[in-house]
Amino acid sequence: MVVGAAAACCCGHSHSHSPFLLARFRGSFKAVNANARDTESESKSESAIFRSQKLAQLDEELRRGNDKAALSLVRDLQGHPTGRGLHCFGAARQVPQRLYTLDELKLNGIDTSSFLAPVDQNLGSIERILQLAFALAAVSARFAFDLSQLQLLFITLALLFVWTVDQISFNGGVRNLLLDTIGHTLSHKYHSRVIQHEAGHFIIAYLLGVLPKSYTITSLETLTKEGSLNVQAGTAFVDFEFLEEINSGKVSAKMLNRFSCIALAGVATEYLLYGYSEGGLGDIVKLDALLKSLGFTQKKADSQVRWAVLNTILILRRHEKARLQLAVAMSDGKSVGSCIDVIESNIDFEDI
Known part of the structure:
Protein backbone atom coordinates (compact mmCIF):
# COMPACT_ATOMS: atom_id res chain seq x y z
CA MET A 1 0.00 0.00 0.00
CA VAL A 2 2.79 2.38 0.76
CA VAL A 3 4.50 1.69 -2.57
CA GLY A 4 1.20 2.08 -4.48
CA ALA A 5 0.40 5.38 -2.79
CA ALA A 6 3.84 6.70 -3.56
CA ALA A 7 3.56 5.62 -7.20
CA ALA A 8 0.13 7.24 -7.57
CA CYS A 9 1.47 10.50 -6.21
CA CYS A 10 4.41 10.48 -8.61
CA CYS A 11 2.11 9.89 -11.57
CA GLY A 12 -0.07 12.82 -10.58
CA HIS A 13 -3.34 10.79 -10.38
CA SER A 14 -3.78 10.82 -6.63
CA HIS A 15 -2.49 13.30 -4.03
CA SER A 16 -2.55 13.05 -0.30
CA HIS A 17 -1.22 16.16 1.57
CA SER A 18 -0.61 16.42 5.26
CA PRO A 19 -2.24 19.51 6.87
CA PHE A 20 1.00 19.98 8.76
CA LEU A 21 3.04 20.13 5.55
CA LEU A 22 0.56 22.56 3.95
CA ALA A 23 0.74 24.83 6.99
CA ARG A 24 4.53 24.78 6.85
CA PHE A 25 4.43 25.54 3.10
CA ARG A 26 2.06 28.47 3.58
CA GLY A 27 4.16 29.76 6.45
CA SER A 28 7.32 29.56 4.36
CA PHE A 29 5.58 31.31 1.44
CA LYS A 30 4.41 34.15 3.71
CA ALA A 31 7.88 34.45 5.19
CA VAL A 32 9.42 34.72 1.70
CA ASN A 33 6.89 37.38 0.73
CA ALA A 34 7.49 39.29 3.96
CA ASN A 35 11.25 39.15 3.44
CA ALA A 36 10.82 40.34 -0.16
CA ARG A 37 8.65 43.24 0.98
CA ASP A 38 11.14 44.14 3.70
CA THR A 39 14.00 44.01 1.19
CA GLU A 40 12.07 46.16 -1.29
CA SER A 41 11.13 48.64 1.41
CA GLU A 42 14.72 48.80 2.63
CA SER A 43 15.93 49.32 -0.93
CA LYS A 44 13.45 52.17 -1.48
CA SER A 45 14.48 53.74 1.81
CA GLU A 46 18.16 53.57 0.88
CA SER A 47 17.38 55.05 -2.54
CA ALA A 48 15.43 57.90 -0.95
CA ILE A 49 18.30 58.68 1.43
CA PHE A 50 20.84 58.55 -1.38
CA ARG A 51 18.73 60.84 -3.58
CA SER A 52 18.11 63.25 -0.71
CA GLN A 53 21.84 63.55 -0.04
CA LYS A 54 22.64 64.19 -3.70
CA LEU A 55 19.85 66.76 -4.07
CA ALA A 56 21.12 68.59 -0.99
CA GLN A 57 24.50 68.71 -2.74
CA LEU A 58 22.72 70.05 -5.83
CA ASP A 59 21.13 72.85 -3.79
CA GLU A 60 24.53 73.82 -2.49
CA GLU A 61 26.02 73.98 -6.00
CA LEU A 62 23.12 76.12 -7.19
CA ARG A 63 23.43 78.38 -4.16
CA ARG A 64 27.08 78.97 -5.01
CA GLY A 65 26.19 79.71 -8.63
CA ASN A 66 28.06 76.65 -9.93
CA GLN A 94 7.07 63.13 -26.36
CA VAL A 95 4.87 63.22 -29.45
CA PRO A 96 6.52 62.95 -32.88
CA GLN A 97 7.50 66.29 -34.33
CA ARG A 98 5.60 67.11 -37.50
CA LEU A 99 3.12 69.66 -38.80
CA TYR A 100 -0.05 69.50 -36.67
CA THR A 101 -3.24 71.22 -37.79
CA LEU A 102 -5.56 73.16 -35.49
CA ASP A 103 -8.16 70.42 -36.00
CA GLU A 104 -5.72 67.81 -34.68
CA LEU A 105 -5.14 69.94 -31.60
CA LYS A 106 -8.90 70.30 -31.11
CA LEU A 107 -9.28 66.51 -31.33
CA ASN A 108 -6.95 66.39 -28.33
CA GLY A 109 -9.15 68.88 -26.46
CA ILE A 110 -6.88 71.88 -27.10
CA ASP A 111 -8.21 75.30 -28.11
CA THR A 112 -5.14 77.47 -28.64
CA SER A 113 -7.18 80.67 -28.82
CA SER A 114 -7.91 80.28 -25.10
CA PHE A 115 -4.31 80.62 -23.98
CA LEU A 116 -1.96 81.88 -26.68
CA ALA A 117 -3.15 85.48 -26.20
CA PRO A 118 -3.42 85.78 -22.40
CA VAL A 119 -4.85 88.87 -20.74
CA ASP A 120 -4.35 89.26 -16.98
CA GLN A 121 -7.85 90.14 -15.79
CA ASN A 122 -6.90 90.10 -12.11
CA LEU A 123 -4.11 92.65 -12.32
CA GLY A 124 -6.05 94.64 -14.88
CA SER A 125 -8.92 95.01 -12.43
CA ILE A 126 -6.54 95.96 -9.62
CA GLU A 127 -4.86 98.58 -11.81
CA ARG A 128 -8.21 100.14 -12.76
CA ILE A 129 -9.23 100.28 -9.11
CA LEU A 130 -5.93 101.99 -8.22
CA GLN A 131 -6.41 104.53 -11.02
CA LEU A 132 -9.91 105.29 -9.75
CA ALA A 133 -8.61 105.56 -6.18
CA PHE A 134 -5.90 107.98 -7.30
CA ALA A 135 -8.45 110.17 -9.09
CA LEU A 136 -10.69 110.25 -6.03
CA ALA A 137 -7.68 110.97 -3.79
CA ALA A 138 -6.65 113.83 -6.03
CA VAL A 139 -10.12 115.39 -5.89
CA SER A 140 -10.30 114.89 -2.12
CA ALA A 141 -6.82 116.41 -1.63
CA ARG A 142 -7.74 119.45 -3.66
CA PHE A 143 -10.67 120.28 -1.41
CA ALA A 144 -9.03 119.13 1.84
CA PHE A 145 -5.84 121.14 1.33
CA ASP A 146 -7.40 123.84 -0.83
CA LEU A 147 -5.02 123.09 -3.70
CA SER A 148 -5.09 125.27 -6.76
CA GLN A 149 -5.41 123.85 -10.25
CA LEU A 150 -1.76 124.72 -10.87
CA GLN A 151 -0.62 122.82 -7.76
CA LEU A 152 -2.73 119.84 -8.76
CA LEU A 153 -1.17 119.97 -12.22
CA PHE A 154 2.35 119.95 -10.75
CA ILE A 155 1.49 116.92 -8.58
CA THR A 156 0.08 115.10 -11.61
CA LEU A 157 3.17 115.91 -13.69
CA ALA A 158 5.43 114.68 -10.88
CA LEU A 159 3.59 111.35 -10.76
CA LEU A 160 3.76 111.05 -14.55
CA PHE A 161 7.50 111.70 -14.34
CA VAL A 162 7.92 108.93 -11.77
CA TRP A 163 5.87 106.59 -13.98
CA THR A 164 8.03 107.45 -17.01
CA VAL A 165 11.27 106.85 -15.11
CA ASP A 166 9.89 103.51 -13.97
CA GLN A 167 9.07 102.50 -17.55
CA ILE A 168 12.46 103.57 -18.91
CA SER A 169 14.82 102.62 -16.08
CA PHE A 170 13.07 99.62 -14.52
CA ASN A 171 10.92 98.37 -17.40
CA GLY A 172 7.81 99.01 -15.32
CA GLY A 173 9.27 97.24 -12.30
CA VAL A 174 7.78 99.58 -9.69
CA ARG A 175 4.33 99.31 -11.25
CA ASN A 176 4.63 95.51 -11.49
CA LEU A 177 5.84 95.28 -7.90
CA LEU A 178 2.88 97.31 -6.65
CA LEU A 179 0.26 95.42 -8.65
CA ASP A 180 1.76 91.99 -7.99
CA THR A 181 2.02 92.59 -4.23
CA ILE A 182 -1.59 93.73 -4.04
CA GLY A 183 -2.66 90.81 -6.22
CA HIS A 184 -0.98 88.19 -4.03
CA THR A 185 -2.32 89.85 -0.88
CA LEU A 186 -5.95 90.36 -1.89
CA SER A 187 -6.64 87.72 -4.55
CA HIS A 188 -6.34 84.03 -3.67
CA LYS A 189 -7.10 83.16 -7.29
CA TYR A 190 -4.21 85.28 -8.55
CA HIS A 191 -1.82 83.84 -5.97
CA SER A 192 -2.83 80.26 -6.79
CA ARG A 193 -2.64 80.86 -10.54
CA VAL A 194 0.91 82.19 -10.34
CA ILE A 195 2.05 79.17 -8.32
CA GLN A 196 0.47 76.70 -10.75
CA HIS A 197 1.94 78.63 -13.68
CA GLU A 198 5.48 78.38 -12.30
CA ALA A 199 5.02 74.72 -11.37
CA GLY A 200 4.20 74.09 -15.03
CA HIS A 201 7.45 75.71 -16.16
CA PHE A 202 9.44 73.79 -13.54
CA ILE A 203 8.13 70.29 -14.21
CA ILE A 204 8.22 70.55 -18.01
CA ALA A 205 11.81 71.81 -17.91
CA TYR A 206 12.89 68.99 -15.61
CA LEU A 207 11.15 66.25 -17.59
CA LEU A 208 12.68 67.54 -20.83
CA GLY A 209 16.20 67.66 -19.39
CA VAL A 210 16.62 71.34 -18.49
CA LEU A 211 17.61 71.90 -14.87
CA PRO A 212 15.62 74.55 -12.94
CA LYS A 213 18.01 76.85 -11.08
CA SER A 214 15.72 78.95 -8.90
CA TYR A 215 12.19 80.28 -8.71
CA THR A 216 10.24 83.10 -7.11
CA ILE A 217 6.49 83.48 -6.80
CA THR A 218 6.14 87.19 -6.03
CA SER A 219 7.84 90.33 -7.35
CA LEU A 220 8.65 91.30 -3.76
CA GLU A 221 10.46 87.99 -3.24
CA THR A 222 12.38 88.58 -6.47
CA LEU A 223 13.38 92.08 -5.37
CA THR A 224 14.58 90.69 -2.03
CA LYS A 225 16.65 87.92 -3.64
CA GLU A 226 17.93 89.70 -6.73
CA GLY A 227 17.99 93.29 -5.50
CA SER A 228 16.64 94.50 -8.83
CA LEU A 229 13.30 95.78 -10.11
CA ASN A 230 14.20 94.73 -13.65
CA VAL A 231 13.97 91.01 -12.80
CA GLN A 232 10.45 89.60 -12.82
CA ALA A 233 9.18 86.77 -10.66
CA GLY A 234 9.39 83.36 -12.28
CA THR A 235 11.53 80.25 -12.79
CA ALA A 236 15.16 80.46 -13.91
CA PHE A 237 17.07 77.61 -15.52
CA VAL A 238 20.59 76.34 -15.99
CA ASP A 239 20.64 77.46 -19.62
CA PHE A 240 24.29 78.18 -20.44
CA GLU A 241 24.24 75.53 -23.19
CA PHE A 242 21.20 77.18 -24.78
CA LEU A 243 22.83 80.61 -24.58
CA GLU A 244 26.01 79.25 -26.16
CA GLU A 245 23.99 77.99 -29.12
CA ILE A 246 22.12 81.29 -29.37
CA ASN A 247 25.40 83.22 -29.42
CA SER A 248 26.79 80.92 -32.10
CA GLY A 249 23.74 81.59 -34.27
CA LYS A 250 22.97 77.88 -34.57
CA VAL A 251 20.31 76.43 -32.28
CA SER A 252 19.79 72.67 -32.50
CA ALA A 253 16.28 71.33 -33.04
CA LYS A 254 16.46 69.46 -29.73
CA MET A 255 17.37 72.59 -27.78
CA LEU A 256 14.74 74.69 -29.54
CA ASN A 257 12.08 72.05 -28.84
CA ARG A 258 12.95 72.02 -25.15
CA PHE A 259 12.73 75.75 -24.70
CA SER A 260 9.62 76.09 -26.87
CA CYS A 261 7.81 73.69 -24.54
CA ILE A 262 9.19 75.37 -21.41
CA ALA A 263 8.06 78.79 -22.65
CA LEU A 264 4.50 77.53 -23.20
CA ALA A 265 4.31 75.38 -20.06
CA GLY A 266 2.94 78.15 -17.83
CA VAL A 267 0.05 79.17 -20.09
CA ALA A 268 -0.65 75.50 -20.87
CA THR A 269 -0.93 74.73 -17.15
CA GLU A 270 -3.38 77.59 -16.61
CA TYR A 271 -5.42 76.40 -19.59
CA LEU A 272 -5.68 72.87 -18.19
CA LEU A 273 -6.73 74.16 -14.77
CA TYR A 274 -9.03 77.07 -15.66
CA GLY A 275 -9.91 76.64 -19.32
CA TYR A 276 -8.00 79.81 -20.25
CA SER A 277 -4.78 81.62 -19.40
CA GLU A 278 -4.23 85.07 -17.93
CA GLY A 279 -0.49 85.15 -17.30
CA GLY A 280 2.45 84.31 -19.52
CA LEU A 281 2.16 86.91 -22.27
CA GLY A 282 5.85 87.71 -21.78
CA ASP A 283 6.73 84.01 -22.31
CA ILE A 284 4.89 83.93 -25.62
CA VAL A 285 6.44 87.21 -26.78
CA LYS A 286 9.94 85.88 -25.99
CA LEU A 287 9.28 82.64 -27.89
CA ASP A 288 7.93 84.56 -30.86
CA ALA A 289 11.00 86.83 -30.83
CA LEU A 290 13.31 83.81 -30.66
CA LEU A 291 11.68 82.12 -33.65
CA LYS A 292 11.86 85.34 -35.66
CA SER A 293 15.54 85.80 -34.76
CA LEU A 294 16.21 82.30 -36.10
CA GLY A 295 14.62 83.24 -39.41
CA PHE A 296 11.46 81.19 -39.05
CA THR A 297 8.68 81.95 -41.53
CA GLN A 298 5.19 82.38 -40.07
CA LYS A 299 4.21 78.91 -41.31
CA LYS A 300 7.28 77.31 -39.75
CA ALA A 301 6.78 79.22 -36.49
CA ASP A 302 3.13 78.12 -36.33
CA SER A 303 4.22 74.52 -36.84
CA GLN A 304 6.78 74.77 -34.03
CA VAL A 305 4.27 76.34 -31.63
CA ARG A 306 1.52 73.81 -32.40
CA TRP A 307 3.83 70.87 -31.82
CA ALA A 308 5.11 72.43 -28.59
CA VAL A 309 1.54 73.11 -27.39
CA LEU A 310 0.45 69.51 -28.03
CA ASN A 311 3.60 68.00 -26.55
CA THR A 312 3.50 70.18 -23.44
CA ILE A 313 -0.17 69.66 -22.67
CA LEU A 314 0.02 65.88 -23.09
CA ILE A 315 3.01 65.71 -20.71
CA LEU A 316 1.21 67.91 -18.17
CA ARG A 317 -1.93 65.76 -18.36
CA ARG A 318 0.08 62.57 -17.90
CA HIS A 319 1.85 63.89 -14.81
CA GLU A 320 -0.88 65.97 -13.20
CA LYS A 321 -0.35 64.43 -9.75
CA ALA A 322 3.35 65.32 -9.72
CA ARG A 323 2.63 68.87 -10.90
CA LEU A 324 0.02 69.43 -8.19
CA GLN A 325 2.39 68.18 -5.48
CA LEU A 326 5.17 70.31 -6.95
CA ALA A 327 2.91 73.39 -6.74
CA VAL A 328 2.40 72.70 -3.03
CA ALA A 329 6.17 72.43 -2.51
CA MET A 330 6.79 75.66 -4.40
CA SER A 331 4.06 77.41 -2.42
CA ASP A 332 5.91 76.37 0.73
CA GLY A 333 9.17 77.78 -0.65
CA LYS A 334 10.99 74.44 -0.88
CA SER A 335 14.45 74.32 -2.43
CA VAL A 336 15.01 73.26 -6.03
CA GLY A 337 16.40 69.94 -4.83
CA SER A 338 13.34 69.32 -2.67
CA CYS A 339 11.06 70.16 -5.59
CA ILE A 340 12.93 67.69 -7.79
CA ASP A 341 12.49 65.06 -5.08
CA VAL A 342 8.74 65.71 -5.14
CA ILE A 343 8.65 65.08 -8.89
CA GLU A 344 10.72 61.90 -8.63
CA SER A 345 8.55 60.63 -5.76
CA ASN A 346 5.26 61.19 -7.58
CA ILE A 347 6.04 59.74 -10.99
CA ASP A 348 6.37 56.03 -11.66
CA PHE A 349 9.26 55.29 -14.01
CA GLU A 350 6.89 53.23 -16.18
CA ASP A 351 4.69 56.31 -16.74
CA ILE A 352 7.43 58.51 -18.18
Missing part, protein backbone atom coordinates in the same frame (compact mmCIF):
# COMPACT_ATOMS: atom_id res chain seq x y z
CA ASP A 67 25.65 75.93 -12.78
CA LYS A 68 27.96 73.59 -14.66
CA ALA A 69 28.74 71.55 -11.55
CA ALA A 70 25.02 71.35 -10.71
CA LEU A 71 24.10 70.14 -14.20
CA SER A 72 26.97 67.65 -14.19
CA LEU A 73 25.77 66.26 -10.86
CA VAL A 74 22.23 65.75 -12.15
CA ARG A 75 23.42 64.11 -15.35
CA ASP A 76 25.62 61.75 -13.35
CA LEU A 77 22.51 60.69 -11.46
CA GLN A 78 20.68 59.83 -14.68
CA GLY A 79 20.69 56.07 -15.07
CA HIS A 80 22.79 55.69 -11.94
CA PRO A 81 24.32 52.15 -11.90
CA THR A 82 22.79 51.43 -8.50
CA GLY A 83 19.32 52.38 -9.76
CA ARG A 84 19.12 55.03 -7.04
CA GLY A 85 19.51 58.11 -9.20
CA LEU A 86 17.10 60.44 -10.97
CA HIS A 87 14.78 58.54 -13.31
CA CYS A 88 12.65 61.42 -14.57
CA PHE A 89 15.20 64.04 -15.63
CA GLY A 90 14.98 64.37 -19.41
CA ALA A 91 12.89 61.21 -19.63
CA ALA A 92 9.52 62.60 -20.78
CA ARG A 93 7.72 60.69 -23.51
